[in-house]
Amino acid sequence: MRLPSWLSQHLAALRALLFFTVALGLAYPLLLVGVAQIPGLSGRAEGSLVEKDGTVVGSALIGQHFTDADGNPVPRYFQSRPSAGGDGYDPLSTGASNLGPESVADTLPDPADPESGSQSLLTQVCARSLAIGALEGVSGARPYCTTDGVGAVLSVFRADGLTGAVTRAVSVNQACPATPFLGTYEGATVECATPDGDYSGGVITPVRGDAPDTSPIPADAVTASGSALDPHISVAYAALQAPRVARERGLAVADVTSLIEDHTAGRALGFLGEPAVNVLELNLALDARA
């Protein structure tokens, strides 16, 4: 008996798919798992695990937090970048912040529930900058940031909507009773914000302030990576942390600096990517020393 052509076509499709599933879905990956057993390759194929005193303490490719149980930086260690996925540096929950370049206005927390609300990307950057500045003993000031570490952003209400005299200005990221970062804006007194206030009638206006364009705290220190697992920091961020780590460990800054150089991967072939310092390997090298 001859099958109708539409049926025989689907049967051919099914047989082809089953063949591909066996060949490409099983034989091919298993062959490569076999290849991965070759000495020299096996360590990498298993995840580039690194040990300290015979115990595995992580992967050379996966970043870690160097914080205590309360989440505060352990000052003896170089600190990694902020991480946006899960609780941070969790390979089972990776993710980026996905916040955009104009993510500047916070949702303020309800006073009854301090965990509610959400920070804009700008406020996250300002807060991190302030905290790192305090830790490293440099100025944490950045453009568009208030001195209390939130985004310097006003909601500006005008007489005719988008134009006309300013009738009201609210610092949207500063919850009352905070003192607004600016006394007046184009003649109007700047107010602090309340969680239930609706400021959508105004124009969201970030205020540049007078912080210099470049901060001593480099860009990677105040931004989260895409992977949430970035094992690296920039050379500049390592250099910023070197005096603190040296002081905590009783080492000369020059010794720490030379360790940084040992664990800096330059641009491959001179032009690929950016120079990067592997934080876990650097910290392990420090532990091995003292």
Next chain:
Amino acid sequence: MSTTVAGVIFIVSLAAAVVAVHRPFGDYLFRVVDARKHSRVERGIYTIVGVDPASEQSWGVYGRSVLAFSAVSILFLYGLLRLQQYLWLNLGMAPVTDHIAWNTAVSFVTNTNWQAYSGESTMGHLAQMAGLAVQNFVSAAVGIAVAVALIRGFARSRTELLGNFWVDLIRITLRVLLPVSIIGAIVLMIGGVVQNLGGGTEITTLTGGTQTVPGGPVASQEVIKELGTNGGGFYNTNSSHPFENPTTWTNWVQLFLILLIPFSMPRVFGRMAGQNRQGYAIAAVMALLAIAGITLTTVFELHGGGTVPAAVGAAMEGKEVRFGVADSAVFAAITTLTSTGAVNSFHDSYTALGGMMPMLNMMLGEVAPGGTGSGLYGMLVLATITVFVAGLMVGRTPEYLGKKIGAREIKFASLYFLITPVLVLTGTAAAFATGNASTALHTGPHGLSEVLYAFTSTANNNGSAFAGITVNTPWWDTATGLAMLLGRFLPIIFVLGLAGSLARQQPVPESEGTLPTHRPLFVGMVAGVAIVLVALTFLPALALGPLAEGL
């Protein structure tokens, strides 16, 4: 060396590598699809599958074979995802939710690899390697097969026959994709990409925290993810994850793999059409648009416009230190100029104009150079429309490679180009009209960008995202699933219809009135038509999203 100089060398080195290999690799591809002989292994496979390799198919049968194979693939993958808890290597993962399983099955079969799920918390190893990775191979091969069928339409005359889909599918997979993948996977492993079947190693960190270092057959899947312009990451954070893309040079290798097949296809076109210069002209259009797209994306990102990049001092949010801003932006451009959708940085956090460029690249129809096969057939349809427009200007019957572009051909070509704008714009409008756009992370122009990006990406079978938006709801999974399905198979049907109608024709001899289709003039015209089509279709939507945010 400054970042800018290093970035320029990065782009130039990729271009040089592609220029160097597109001819030999294209010649190899040509020999594969044009071969008369079948190896013993292949004859065995034809017997298993139950097809006669000597019998060629008309466009209708070829198309129905594509659809049958894809339909069976979607059902099989859906079943595998729903039943993964009963299977080997499931890592204790629960069955994938029905709407996510539908979305994912469609996504991988259509070569989109849009991900409404997070790899490390949803998929067991078997679902990844025997389900998703298999589709990474065959969906890429389907694209190449359809492109080859279209070229046969141009190259043959007075015939109904366009080749045999099963022969094309099996040859492309086994002779091209598999060997390159094996070599590429070993190269990636040398760079540190993992390849094991472990469920993860729990460790205690230096300061006493716990962390699970994940495992998985990643290298074998990573290589075909790029080579097949698929883009679906083994882990949630895709090619920014250190186990998928550990070093600056694996990053280069991944981009090279993405570009390899799409830029070799014009050579296949030239060889099969018997006029290599026709292939060069098509490659030149692709290169022109690609260089413009890559340069603009990189310039916008390095410039770092916008409030947060100004506060930070660079557009570093969502980017890895090792790649830096420049190599991340190049990756973003290439992944969207092709139909890959892999990401090594998160586009949602890009500057307004830097984030517009990936969208614009996809809106071009992913033809510069586009996906494996789909880039070439999209570009050839575009060239057909250009020939027609040029013919109208001088009042002559338009011809391309000796084939008359008449009413029937131009209907297929026009339908092809109407599909994605209809899907993108109605999808975006529907999301807002039904209130489902509220799952976007942002409000205002950036929120519109997230929704517009989602439909642009799925309708063009790209798969990258402005990932702040939540898309694992039933509505989003259904809507983006339909956008992927229609955005893949309707164009394929129209391309095959066009191929069938071209193949039937008797070629007309070249005359003085024939527009030469291998000269710079024609290259410029095709690029111009591409840009005008996009601008007329999408400029209003872009003006409300990224342009409103960035200007």
